[in-house]
Amino acid sequence: MKKLIFSVIFVLAIVPLSACGINSEGYQSEDEEIAEIANVSSRFTREQFLEDFDFFVEFLREHHPHLGVINRRLGVDFMQIAQELRPTLEDENFELNEEIFTQIMLDNFFMNPRLNGHTFAHAHFNLMSFTEEFDNSVDNIQTSIIEPGRIGYIKIHEFDFMGAERRETIFNFFKETVGFEHIIIDIRGNIGGQPHFFEDAIIAPNITESFTQTFHAFSTSSELSIEFLNVGHSVMSDPNMGYFMRFADSPVLEFSEMPELPYLNEEDAANFTYGFTFSRNLTPIVQDFPPFEGQIWLLIDGRVSSAANMFSSIAREMDFATLVGEPTNGDSTFVIRPAGFSPRLPNTNISFQFDTTYNTDALGRAIDEYVTQPHIFNNDGMDALETVLSIIR
Numbered sequence: 001m002k003k004l005i006f007s008v009i010f011v012l013a014i015v016p017l018s019a020c021g022i023n024s025e026g027y028q029s030e031d032e033e034i035a036e037i038a039n040v041s042s043r044f045t046r047e048q049f050l051e052d053f054d055f056f057v058e059f060l061r062e063h064h065p066h067l068g069v070i071n072r073r074l075g076v077d078f079m080q081i082a083q084e085l086r087p088t089l090e091d092e093n094f095e096l097n098e099e100i101f102t103q104i105m106l107d108n109f110f111m112n113p114r115l116n117g118h119t120f121a122h123a124h125f126n127l128m129s130f131t132e133e134f135d136n137s138v139d140n141i142q143t144s145i146i147e148p149g150r151i152g153y154i155k156i157h158e159f160d161f162m163g164a165e166r167r168e169t170i171f172n173f174f175k176e177t178v179g180f181e182h183i184i185i186d187i188r189g190n191i192g193g194q195p196h197f198f199e200d201a202i203i204a205p206n207i208t209e210s211f212t213q214t215f216h217a218f219s220t221s222s223e224l225s226i227e228f229l230n231v232g233h234s235v236m237s238d239p240n241m242g243y244f245m246r247f248a249d250s251p252v253l254e255f256s257e258m259p260e261l262p263y264l265n266e267e268d269a270a271n272f273t274y275g276f277t278f279s280r281n282l283t284p285i286v287q288d289f290p291p292f293e294g295q296i297w298l299l300i301d302g303r304v305s306s307a308a309n310m311f312s313s314i315a316r317e318m319d320f321a322t323l324v325g326e327p328t329n330g331d332s333t334f335v336i337r338p339a340g341f342s343p344r345l346p347n348t349n350i351s352f353q354f355d356t357t358y359n360t361d362a363l364g365r366a367i368d369e370y371v372t373q374p375h376i377f378n379n380d381g382m383d384a385l386e387t388v389l390s391i392i393r
Helices: 030-040 046-063 067-074 078-090 098-109 127-131 164-176 196-206 223-237 306-317 384-392
Strands: 141-147 151-156 182-186 211-220 246-248 272-282 295-300 322-325 358-361
Touching: 046 078, 046 098, 067 078, 078 098, 141 164, 151 164, 151 384, 164 196, 182 384, 196 272, 196 306, 211 223, 211 306, 223 246, 223 272, 272 306, 295 306, 295 384, 306 322, 322 384
Parallel strands: 151 182, 182 295, 295 322
Antiparallel strands: 141 151, 211 272, 211 358, 246 272
16 A cells, blocks of 8 residues: 655644653654554544544545645545555454554654645644754854855754844844855755744845735635635734735635636636635845845755745745755645644544645645745755855855
């Protein structure tokens, strides 16, 4: 059976969460997580496991708008996998218990968040364990001067927990590199965090004109998808809130009233009912150093996801930087879920989350499908940093 390496924006969890501990390194191994489930779960019948499995599959079928995206991008068909799995689960000769059922779900529908972000499932059972992925120290950022007076380098491992120390580290780097010819910003391996990290601390101080990036959000015919779309629109329409500098540009419209988008997938769009247009707005922020006037290079790779992919995407679109390396992982999403949304399987009580709105760029390309491409790919035998240095030295 084909083993999957993706899903939606899932966080798989066993309730109660208070029962889920974290080891001394901050993470449970997958084996520890599975063993924990076996310890906290009661015994279930085969019929109960099948009921949970059917509930999960039908929930995806009805509410998940990205099944086509996942199939096209990764060649994986959730419904086909489910169809192939069910006879095995039904077979009385196939041993089935909490540990085996959980392993089957992990292997076929979920994935570790360290490798993938929103489009893909999280395999962790405790929501708090995911936050341990981010290092809340200034060491998240390293800076160096590769060539005095000419080439500066800054490495940012993730975009979460922007605090005064981190902001000061970034701003001191920009002060130190005033008048340099080149700045290299390295976000390889960065799986994301908060968009305001790069918007406020990196882009805004180094631009002199405002820039707007346009997107569209769509709901399917699912009531849950429509509810999410309305919640996202409500938040983006509040001038006192916004959503990480994203604002609704139109009311919620019936799909037939939305603008024609040349690259919107027709098969996906056949199930759309409502939509709205929104934008990310970036404006200059004056700091005690001038905007950088030299060449900015942005190093990317296949693990760049979520907010880090947003940075890559907007940096390319607004010509903020020249991107070097490998295509990103993508996984940029914008419309939020209502608080407390966490459907659970009726018997095992496994909970999961996913985005039920379908988001596109200005031309209609699904954000979860079209990743950010570098301007310059790595030279043969070189990584991204070596490639840049071979160009500018």
